[in-house]
Amino acid sequence: MHRSSATQRRRTRVRPHRILRRRVTALAILVTLIVLAVWAAYAIPGPKPGNVPQTAAVPACALSPAGDQDLVIAQVEGLDVLLPLAREVTTAIAYHPVDNTGTVSLEPVGKRLSGGGIGRSLADIFAGGGGVQYYMMDGDGEESSSGTAGLDVGGVPGSNVVSPVDGKVTAVKPYSILGRCPDVEINIQLSGDASLLLVITHIGKPAVEIGEVVKAGQTSLGTLRGLPGSLDQALSCYTSDNGDHVQMVVLRVPGDPAEL
Secondary structure: OHHHHHHHHHHHHHHHHHHHHHHHHHHHHHHHHHHHHHHHHHHOOOOOOOOOOHHHHOOHHHOOOOOOOOOEEEEEOOEEEEOOOOHHHEEEEEEEOOOOOOEOOOEEOOEEOOOOOOOOOHHHHHHOOOOOEEEEOOOOOOOOOOOOOEEEEEEOOOOEEEOOOOEEEEEEEEEEEOOOEEEEEEEEEEOOOOOEEEEEEOEEOOOOOOOOEEOOOOOEEEEEOOOOOOOOOHHHHHOOOOOOEEEEEEEEOOOOHHHO
8 A cells, every 4th residue: 555655656756747848849849830930931932023123122212202203204285294203113104095085195205015024124124225115005995085095104112203294283182993992193283284184193102282383203292002912903914013003194174173
């Protein structure tokens, strides 16, 4: 009986050590799994825009609003429309029809390209000393404008967007894309022709207010916003990323545009 009790005491003393060893082993396995997960997250590359220069990683606030945004990419009624993004973050320029009978056709500047531009950005073209090159995109068959009524300029989300024209801001309007994606449009009355109103959309963090005078290629309007991947952007057929862009349309507006 006494021997039995001593054996039981020895067993009682041994059991905590076994439990401790099991816990240490389990903890070591858990730590190993966490380390492997962290390593995989950094070692395995995730999706990112292709062919984007290193300067694209610079925060928008670090990029000068002025500088090389002096390139004329289109004209409207004889007035220049400048590139609204820095050249090094621009991915494509493309025209398309829109569903609005009040638009004024834009006149493309540069050389028209055919086919997709996957693997090559405008940064390559500019670096090689070439001029503006643009694409013509088809509509969905329901548009009521010319094929150059809408102008998309692709770029890296977060990049600084400058005014493509001289004029005055008449509206900064929030709206919704397809009823599910919040967006902002900025309306600018052109200085050279008060009856022309440039509408630019897909702007994040608007940096201007109604009544503010803007200078082409210098005044920051905000940043280029990245749209959700669930939205099918037509410009992605000509870029190596999701096709994020700013869109521009010019309207003929008799009267005071501020009343629209």
